[in-house]
Amino acid sequence: MGDPRGASAGPTGIVVLGTGQMGCAIARLVVERPGLELVGAWARRPERAGLELGEAVGLGRPLGLAVESDLPGLLERARPRVAIQTTCSRVAEAEPEITRCLERGIHVVSIAEEMAWPEATSPEAADRLDRLARAHGAALLGTGVNPGFVLDLLVVTLSGACARVDSITATRVNDLSPYGPTVLRSQGVGLTPEGFEAGLESGEVVGHLGFRQSIAMIAAALGWEIERIEESREPIVAAEPRETPFVRVEPGRVAGCLHSAFAWRDGRRAISLIHPQQVCPEAAGVATRDTLEIAGDPPLRLTSHPEIPGGRATVALAVNAVPRVLAAAPGLRHGTELPPPAAMLGPRG
Amino acid sequence: MGDPRGASAGPTGIVVLGTGQMGCAIARLVVERPGLELVGAWARRPERAGLELGEAVGLGRPLGLAVESDLPGLLERARPRVAIQTTCSRVAEAEPEITRCLERGIHVVSIAEEMAWPEATSPEAADRLDRLARAHGAALLGTGVNPGFVLDLLVVTLSGACARVDSITATRVNDLSPYGPTVLRSQGVGLTPEGFEAGLESGEVVGHLGFRQSIAMIAAALGWEIERIEESREPIVAAEPRETPFVRVEPGRVAGCLHSAFAWRDGRRAISLIHPQQVCPEAAGVATRDTLEIAGDPPLRLTSHPEIPGGRATVALAVNAVPRVLAAAPGLRHGTELPPPAAMLGPRG
Numbered sequence: 001m002g003d004p005r006g007a008s009a010g011p012t013g014i015v016v017l018g019t020g021q022m023g024c025a026i027a028r029l030v031v032e033r034p035g036l037e038l039v040g041a042w043a044r045r046p047e048r049a050g051l052e053l054g055e056a057v058g059l060g061r062p063l064g065l066a067v068e069s070d071l072p073g074l075l076e077r078a079r080p081r082v083a084i085q086t087t088c089s090r091v092a093e094a095e096p097e098i099t100r101c102l103e104r105g106i107h108v109v110s111i112a113e114e115m116a117w118p119e120a121t122s123p124e125a126a127d128r129l130d131r132l133a134r135a136h137g138a139a140l141l142g143t144g145v146n147p148g149f150v151l152d153l154l155v156v157t158l159s160g161a162c163a164r165v166d167s168i169t170a171t172r173v174n175d176l177s178p179y180g181p182t183v184l185r186s187q188g189v190g191l192t193p194e195g196f197e198a199g200l201e202s203g204e205v206v207g208h209l210g211f212r213q214s215i216a217m218i219a220a221a222l223g224w225e226i227e228r229i230e231e232s233r234e235p236i237v238a239a240e241p242r243e244t245p246f247v248r249v250e251p252g253r254v255a256g257c258l259h260s261a262f263a264w265r266d267g268r269r270a271i272s273l274i275h276p277q278q279v280c281p282e283a284a285g286v287a288t289r290d291t292l293e294i295a296g297d298p299p300l301r302l303t304s305h306p307e308i309p310g311g312r313a314t315v316a317l318a319v320n321a322v323p324r325v326l327a328a329a330p331g332l333r334h335g336t337e338l339p340p341p342a343a344m345l346g347p348r349g
Numbered sequence: 350m351g352d353p354r355g356a357s358a359g360p361t362g363i364v365v366l367g368t369g370q371m372g373c374a375i376a377r378l379v380v381e382r383p384g385l386e387l388v389g390a391w392a393r394r395p396e397r398a399g400l401e402l403g404e405a406v407g408l409g410r411p412l413g414l415a416v417e418s419d420l421p422g423l424l425e426r427a428r429p430r431v432a433i434q435t436t437c438s439r440v441a442e443a444e445p446e447i448t449r450c451l452e453r454g455i456h457v458v459s460i461a462e463e464m465a466w467p468e469a470t471s472p473e474a475a476d477r478l479d480r481l482a483r484a485h486g487a488a489l490l491g492t493g494v495n496p497g498f499v500l501d502l503l504v505v506t507l508s509g510a511c512a513r514v515d516s517i518t519a520t521r522v523n524d525l526s527p528y529g530p531t532v533l534r535s536q537g538v539g540l541t542p543e544g545f546e547a548g549l550e551s552g553e554v555v556g557h558l559g560f561r562q563s564i565a566m567i568a569a570a571l572g573w574e575i576e577r578i579e580e581s582r583e584p585i586v587a588a589e590p591r592e593t594p595f596v597r598v599e600p601g602r603v604a605g606c607l608h609s610a611f612a613w614r615d616g617r618r619a620i621s622l623i624h625p626q627q628v629c630p631e632a633a634g635v636a637t638r639d640t641l642e643i644a645g646d647p648p649l650r651l652t653s654h655p656e657i658p659g660g661r662a663t664v665a666l667a668v669n670a671v672p673r674v675l676a677a678a679p680g681l682r683h684g685t686e687l688p689p690p691a692a693m694l695g696p697r698g
Contacts, residue, residue: 029512149510153689157506160669160690161498161662163378221691296692298661302653312647313510320509340502340689341509342570343645 011037012322015078015106017097018086019043019056019067022111025315026084027057033319033344040078042097043067044087071100082325084318085110089209091122098129098140105136107325111318115142116152117213117334130332139328143321143335145313146172147210150290151273152217153335154302164297165222170214171274171291174307175281176256177244187257187277188235190247196235196254207233207259208275215263215271221336224270226263234258242280255279320344360386361671364427364455366446367435368392368405368416371460374664375433376406382668382693389427391446392416393436420449431674433667434459438558440471447478447489454485456674460667464491465501466562466683479681488677492670492684494662495521496559499639500622501566502684503651513646514571519563520623520640523656524630525605526593536606536626537584539596545584545603556582556608557624564612564620570685573619575612583607591629604628669693 014036016027023041030038031054041053046069048056054063068074075083083101085108088094094112101108118126133140142148151170159165176187188196188205199205211231219226238255241248249255256278263271281288290304324338335341363385365376372390379387380403390402395418397405403412417423424432432450434457437443443461450457467475482489491497500519508514525536537545537554548554560580568575587604590597598604605627612620630637639653673687684690 032512145510154506156691157503157689159692161494161657161665162692163381163661163665163668165692165694221689222694224694298658298665300653300657302651304649304651308510308649309647312512316510316512316647319512336691337688339686340506340570342505342685343508343511343514345514345571345573 011035012082012326013037013039013078013080014322015040015042015074015080015083016086017042017071017083019048020086022311022314023086024057025311026086026318027053028059029315029319030084031059031063035344036319036322038063038065039080040065040074041067042071042074043069045069071097075100075104075106080106082107082109082322085112086318089113091115091118091125095125095129099132102129102132102136102138102140105138107138108140109318109321109325110140110142111144111314112142113144113147113209114213116144116147116210117216118142118332120212120216126332134331137330139325139330139333141321141325141328141333141335141338143317143341145308145310145317146208146275147213147217148335149313149317149341150308151210151275152214153341155218155292155294156221156336157340158292158300158302159222159294161300162294162296162298166295167268167270167272168218169272169274169293169295171289172307173276173281173286173288174310175288176277176279178311180246184247184279188254189256189279190249191235191254192252193235193237193254196257200233205233205257207257208277211259211261211273211275214273215261217334217336218271219263220334224265226265226270227267228264230262230264232260236276236278238284240283242283244279247279249279255284316343317341360384361431361675362386362388362427362429363671364389364391364423364429364432365435366391366420366432368397369435371660371663372435373406374660375435375667376402377408378664378668379433380408380412384693385668385671387412387414388429389414389423390416391420391423392418394418420446424449424453424455429455431456431458431671434461435667438462440464440467440474444474444478448481451478451481451485451487451489454487456487457489458667458670458674459489459491460493460663461491462493462496462558463562465493465496465559466565467491467681469561469565475681483680486679488674488679488682490670490674490677490682490684490687492666492690494657494659494666495557495624496562496566497684498662498666498690499657500559500624501563502690504567504641504643505570505685506689507641507649507651508571508643510649511643511645511647515644516617516619516621517567518621518623518642518644520638521656522625522630522635522637522639523659524637525626525628527660529595533596533628537603538605538628539598540584540603541601542584542586542603545606549582554582554606556606557626560608560610560622560624563622564610566683566685567620568612569683573614575614575619576616577613579611579613581609585625585627587633589632591632593628596628598628604633665692666690
């Protein structure tokens with residue numbers, strides 16, 4: 001009957017790895033949360049070192065700490081219980097930083113997309129991280145809004161009410177308008193349709209990163225063996241001008257990428273994940289939303305209008321994961337193995 | 350990284366306690382599920398003893414087993430690993446049966462509404478059951494669609510994407526048309542408005558059973574202290590004739606009960622659970638649905654049209670809980686402490 005939340009004596013020390021938009025928002029939420037204490041932040045770029053931490057993360061007041069660029073030194077001095085890793089998307093890039101934490105027995109929450117199910121792309125790295133975490137009594141969890149929540153954990157949870165699942169279709173329609181040039185480039189925004197095709201070829205147009213992780217999470221929870229995964233990336237061509245602070249898309253140009261993934265089981269599509277990402281969808285009369293559908297017994301359908309907002313939800317999921325990794329068994333953990341990701345708010349939260 | 354599902358060598362033996370509508374449907378699903386084996390069913394009523402089990406539960410084929418009314422004898426002979434208890438709604442009534450199982454080290458899944466959070470009504474019984482379960486290495490879990498899923502576990506899971514939760518409003522609008530006289534009486538269906546008030550006084554009109562359990566689950570997950578809970582039960586008076594196989598409601602008579610519960614925290618309503626239950630809501634232009642709303646950062650809203658169907662979902666949740674109790678630490682467990690209630694289907698599920 002024990003509730004692990006809020007059980008420790010003093011505040012839980014947290015370091016944030018990365019001072020980009022996500023890292024800063026996570027750091028601010030850590031500062032706000034009773035029971036948590038921001039004890040440091042690490043920046044990859046040496047030129048960020050020495051900045052006042054509270055100012056650097058946009059808190060608007062000093063914290064009496066400086067951003068550091070020497071990770072082992074920071075971990076030695078700050079002695080956090082948990083590190084929240086926000087610097088990158090790929091396991092290969094995240095592994096060295098996560099390793100520095102785990103080898104000191106520091107739990108890790110990662111928002112790197114591939115870390116939501118690292119075995120999907122990097123089984124050997126996942127195995128190394130799992131063994132390292134176990135050896136040092138630390139837990140490691142990847143989370144985030146997608147992958148990690150909307151198109152996988154929520155779908156799995158909903159399936160709990162099903163006696164039979166024939167197939168799953170989950171659709172997330174979002175708006176890229178708040179995002180800057182890096183994200184827009186990865187979705188081909190502003191390109192000609194021919195430029196979009198060339199970008200797919202060259203690897204500059206990526207689409208969504210997370211389908212393989214979401215499919216692996218759903219399949220593991222349902223005990224499904226997936227035969228193959230097909231993906232498609234189609235340009236969303238604007239029929240009308242669309243404009244954001246970062247880009248103006250003329251009619252005939254690409255407003256975004258319709259990226260879909262289909263997982264096959266027993267010779268038919270068992271999981272369909274559909275994620276059109278574009279700027280100003282409302283210009284084309286498209287409403288943003290999440291739709292989770294299970295064909296089965298009973299058939300179920302959950303919707304969110306508008307979609308669950310990506311940035312804010314990822315920040316919350318990362319911070320709400322802290323009590324879960326503290327209470328988890330050591331090793332590489334997955335969202336579907338731990339208690340549901342409740343908001344941990346505390347008496348004054 | 351271990352996945353507890355499907356890890357055992359042979360099938361998991363299950364007994365079902367109760368051969369009412371829910372017990373029979375659960376028994377049938379146990380028979381269908383790979384990895385589970387129905388090894389017996391217990392009926393409270395001695396006149397059910399000796400019925401062929403497969404026929405008694407509506408499977409349409411014999412199972413070579415008989416319904417039994419001697420619970421200790423059944424447990425000794427059948428040696429199940431898990432008992433699914435379906436006979437009643439109240440902790441006080443469920444405790445003796447659950448005790449018989451736990452004292453033999455048999456895990457228990459209960460769909461008794463009060464067992465979703467037994468401390469809410471029966472803290473002493475909850476403590477006895479927790480200690481008994483721990484002493485015998487067994488886990489005990491209450492589950493069901495409501496309480497246990499729609500108005501609590503799904504809300505808690507959704508809150509994981511929130512940095513701040515100001516208040517929660519969850520509404521479930523369902524249709525009582527499939528239900529028989531016992532359920533209809535408990536909601537006052539067919540009464541005059543005066544008769545409804547008298548039924549509330551006498552205790553014959555009950556409304557929904559589960560608000561206290563759902564509120565306790567949400568509050569525990571969010572670390573909220575609840576100051577008080579207010580409930581209201583209002584008659585839903587038909588303006589038009591409504592008819593089901595079990596009842597005809599004339600205009601001016603009661604079609605159901607609008608039951609709501611409000612939990613107060615820091616002097617304001619923090620949790621509002623609203624559950625109008627009536628026959629033929631569509632006759633009044635009312636669509637059945639579930640709506641889960643969180644006011645906070647970010648604000649979130651999930652809906653299901655129609656509502657998640659109560660009976661089928663409870664059957665599924667009970668059977669899907671089996672791998673969770675097998676993998677759980679001994680003792681009284683709660684849905685929010687265990688991994689999300691995924692459908693456990695297996696390679697051929």
